[in-house]
Amino acid sequence: MYRFTHSGQFPSNTGGLDRVFGQFYCRTLLMTPGYPLGESKHEHLMNISRTHGFASLDMEDSKLVLRAYTDRITLLSKTGLHPRACPCLALDLLRYAQRIICPGCVDLVPSVIRATFQLMWRDLIDGIESATVVIGSCAGLLECVMELLRFLLDQINSAGGVFIEALDAIIEEELINLVVRTLLVLCPTGAQLSVHKGRIGLLIHAALDILRLFQAATPSTYLERRFRHDIDSWMVFLESSARISLPKTNRLPWKRCTSFLSRAVAIVGGAKSAFDNPCMNPRCPGYMKPIYITSDLVYCSVDCCARSWARDSEENSPMTDTSGSWEG
Structure with missing residues (x-):
């Protein structure tokens, strides 16, 4: 055959x-x-x-596949009949399911996304898996979530409400805080950091892609309303983090985390009112959203930070390479 x-x-x-x-x-x-x-x-x-x-499978079989995935990483993981579910297992199962399901099962996608995020949080808190395995698996799962969102967008005429449900699930399960905590708690340091740099970059890239999809597919007022309180707390965190003194080995993970959070806030912030202060570069050409924070100063971009004449000592310059970012 x-x-x-x-x-x-x-x-x-x-x-x-x-x-x-x-x-x-x-x-x-x-x-x-x-x-x-x-x-x-x-x-x-x-x-x-x-x-x-x-x-693909027909609608009923597709729904069975997605329900089986959700049950395996939630209910069945808590019994003695099956091994404990982990992000690595979820990644294998979800990639497999995405290849064969049909559009008729879109109403189950939000619950699949929610269960996936709950699993990532649970594994992060339990701390059983190694840091590099968790980071790699979570990056892959975020890419799968992105594909599920695109899957819904392809059916936007019939699944518009379901798409909003999926976005709500991602917001309620705290995508941004999940990545921030992963970078700060699990981020490898020293020799491990150079070996697994690519996985960290994939995690950040996948999360920002999801946020950009939010920005492109929904009105800015929706994002402002959903993220209003979170943005306030993130801005406080970014401003206070600039005054924290860290050991040398922890500086790069911290800078990567604040760079990610700054970019995430800029994406979901919507209107300029999300940021009250202009760029701290005194020769910045105009009033711009500050999205890059280093030391005790706030800049509208990495380039503007590098061009800043506010500091007259090269030793205290936050960055000398104007072409890169903290993402690795």
């Missing part, structure tokens, strides 16, 4: 063997998780299926 589909000789009647095999193959994946024919053949089959309109 695979050789027949691989040949591309599909009859004009799409109700024939090609459709039957496509549906049979997707259901086989439910009974034998993994890729029975190998991952490359799996991708080939799924691409052919998408071309001919029978790529």
